[in-house]
Amino acid sequence: MDQTSAPLQPRKPGFREDVQGLRAVAVLTVIAAHAGVAFFPGGYVGVDVFFVISGFLITQLLVTEASRSGRVSLSGFYARRARRILPAASVVLVATVAASVLWMSVLEAIDLAKDALWSAVFAANVRFAQQGVDYFSAEAAPSPLQHYWSLAVEEQFYLVWPLLVGAVVWVVARRRTTEGRSSRVLRALVVTIAVIGSASFVWSLVRTGAEPQSAYFSTFTRAWELAVGAGVALAVHAGRTLRHRRGAEVLVWGGLAAILAACLAFDETLAFPGYAAALPVLGTAAVLYAGAHADVTTSAGRLLSVRPMRVVGDWSYSLYLWHWPLLIVPPTALGRDLRPLEVVLLVALAFELAYLTHRFVEQPFRTRRISARPRRALILYPVFLGLVGSTAGAGWAWSDYRVSEHGDTPAITTSQFGITDDGPEALVQASVLAAQSRQATPSDLTPDLVDLEDDLADVGDCLYEGGTAWELCPQGDDNGDKTLVVIGDSHARAWIPAFDQIAARSGYRAFYLVKAQCSAALVDPSEAFTGDPWPECEEFHRWSEEQIGELDPELVVMTSSAPITGLYSEGRRLRSMDDIAGELGVGLADMFRAYAPLTERLVMLVDVPRLSLEPGVCLSTFGSDLGDCALPPDATGARMRDLTVDVATDAGIEVIDPETWFCADGLCPTVVGSTIAYRDRGHITSTRAAELAEPLGTALGIW
Incomplete structure (x- = not known):
């Protein structure tokens, strides 16, 4: 086989236990921040860690497939993503909509039904970006589904990036040159990532300075983070890894220190992502790169690979999905902030639900033959939309019925309290008396x-x-x-x-x-x-x-x-x-x-x-x-x-x-x-x- 047609010979990607441990770091920092751990205000950067990991793993998967077969199977890729993402996402969406109908106010339940529909089409980040620049929504409580914005960013990446990789492979295959296809594919992908990543980073700086509320949720301001992970994957694929333990040790510990520093130093007042996101993003890239060589195992890599970290990493997706609604719905329903013990119990419940979801929802769909074939697995998308859409629609309709004007409770009047004055103060006085007597709310509100x-x-x-x-x-x-x-x-x-x-x-x-x-x-x-x-x-x-x-x-x-x-x-x-x-x-x-x-x-x-x-x-x-x-x-x-x-x-x-x-x-x-x-x-x-x-x-x- 000549050089121009020989398939790319990548390093075997394999399963990396340290990456599962890094997933655990990401989800634990996010939960710590959302749970209100005082010394960890910047734990939200765990989402950025997830983005880099996703860019790394998905690119590694796509390039490996292209190397072996000379093409990218889009149906196979999207089928794998459907099995991985949709089952757990749908369970949490349906459960959260049901909880909102039972325990939240009618208006909050209607808003959450809308959020669920946006989440179902992986556009939650667009919705929350729009709300983020609405001054009149500034005091509203966060949505129990607000965390789905990051899932939307990743899904939008999953939709576009395979198409770009496939297009690069196709274009390279059509060109006849003396240079090997492997190097041409890698160089073309590096250029593509560099262009996309650079443009996204510049846009992130611009938008974070101008409109930090919407920039936080934007795919365009976050794409460079995924591109960094993709760049690491290409470097590893080309065999450009660290072969000396000392250098790897310095890099991996430096990367973890960068992530920790962001968690400790950042807080909610910081305009983000912007330039600040470079600290956790580059730190994550350093950890991924330092542990890429098969013959070099660092002390940090071993620490990340211990069983508890691997288990939390395995549960990280379901844990991320469950923790936020569990921390948002109860205080909204109670009308007060959660007490420390209540927060601890709810976090513990999130771990329990994550275990159950991982075992009985995620794993069966990823391993059973019924969903192994791409065509069958792709059916999950319409099923997912139908399930979430019907649940959100039913919740919306029921909530709308509950708040609609179908009663016969009359308006408050001054005469019912014997007030003869007809000025605006008199009607306010009557309304106070009606409240003090615990009257029902008038049916025909305006x-x-x-x-x-x-x-x-x-x-x-x-x-x-x-x-x-x-x-x-x-x-x-x-x-x-x-x-x-x-x-x-x-x-x-x-x-x-x-x-x-x-x-x-x-x-x-x-x-x-x-x-x-x-x-x-x-x-x-x-x-x-x-x-x-x-x-x-x-x-x-x-x-x-x-x-x-x-x-x-x-x-x-x-x-x-x-x-x-x-x-x-x-x-x-x-x-x-x-x-x-x-x-x-x-x-x-x-x-x-x-x-x-x-x-x-x-x-x-x-x-x-x-x-x-x-x-x-x-x-x-x-x-x-x-x-x-x-x-x-x-x-x-x-x-x-x-x-x-x-x-x-x-x-x-x-x-x-x-x-x-x-x-x-x-x-x-x-x-x-x-x-x-x-x-x-x-x-x-x-x-x-x-x-x-x-x-x-x-x-x-x-x-």
Whole structure:
């Protein structure tokens, strides 16, 4: 056989016990971080360890097959992946959907059913990336299926990478040269990996800096990690391994130290993946490479190969699938954080379920003849989709039925409590009395519970997200001869339905200079998701001041929440409430001085009281009544409201406090009449805002 047609002679890949031990390291670090082990905050890098291992093993498998047969069997590859991935994934998905229907609120169960459908088509990372950049979802509890994002990234890799390897092998086979096919295939694959990996790494740096929330879940920002593993596989396949024990020892221990350092030094505030991911990724690559030579066994390799580590490595896939829903569903159902002993018991349960799933689900599908043939195994994909889809659909339909308006419980009225006043305060008072008497929630709620998260005020083309190319969007009375400007953050946006009515009825052109998370006070809030400095807010403050100066409005109304997630002062991030309160007071005073000369009249609309619970979750929890969903205002929010009133009063600024339109006798009912007053803990619904147009217009002296 001549050189050009001779098959590639690879090193025998074989089964590596140290790789199973490395899988154990990966899953144990992830569980430690998710379980709240204080000294292991960066354990989430275990996912990156998994990515490198996957890139290494899959590439090794594909290149070995191409070397032996001169081709890549796509059906065989996808059949093996189906047997390996789908059975356990479907069991955990179905179990988690069932648990959500039994123990979580209706809205949470509906959201989880949606998550399950995205997970079933291996696009969970896309869904969670979209949610990651949604400011209004920032306070929502994580999904019990959020960990499926990493499975989606791997499956997308499994879909594309075999096609690329097969294409390279096919192209090389068609070219006739004097150079051996083996070297041409390897060189072509190295170039392919280098291009993909380099592009992905650069993109990871760019996106992690710009949008770390979505970058975390992105396949494009993670592809380079899989490419690193693939590169190690090609080096090993070419026989370029370490042949001296001393060098291997240094490399393997250095790799493990890098992974450990990331686990200890990183935390959830770090923008990730970006450049930081290089530490655990290269560390994993070092461990894989150091243990690649058949005749060189390192002390670390022996440690990773001990039976307990191998067993945990065998269970690692099922363990990863089970641990997260077990740590998320119970506290959501209980409405409180887990106690340390409860966490330990749930982690122990995850190990037990992982053992059972590995033995009775994973192993049978990987070894039985019925699924050994590619065509039979590929049937698992439609079966998987049908099983998960039908379960998620049934859970969604049942949850939707439970929350739908099919009862006959009437709305709360003032007359049922003998209250003769017909003002907005009176209906709030009646709603508090209804809650105190433990009345059932009205059947005909507005907005509907399933639509609650979408009950946002429309700002048209003036969302003011990103960049600085902002424009004005006039609303209200197009022919009005007076101008009204509302400035603030997302809490100001919530009032737009009321201001729209006021402006249209009173002959005002209205301009809403509102930007989510950017307080009206002249302070520098930290970026909501990362805690980093956020110069865009300062730019928006300057732009807003310029626009107000040019508009010369008759009335400017300011309202916003306090930046309780932190703000910056002289380059230092302030986190404590005392520090934030002090800086906020200065920022409010600066704001009043800046805007007062630019308008005939300046009014401070105090922020609404903040709730201590999620209204949608409370109202959609099975068995809850109005009393369960009416609580005292949040203490931190009350402190910041008092601060706003004090600073405005000292500055001689008009103050309108809407508290009595939402709370009475120390309680804030989630439902007022039949209207859901809040869409989350701090934002009022657009529906409630529209109902308050008249009292707000009256308080402003316009109506």
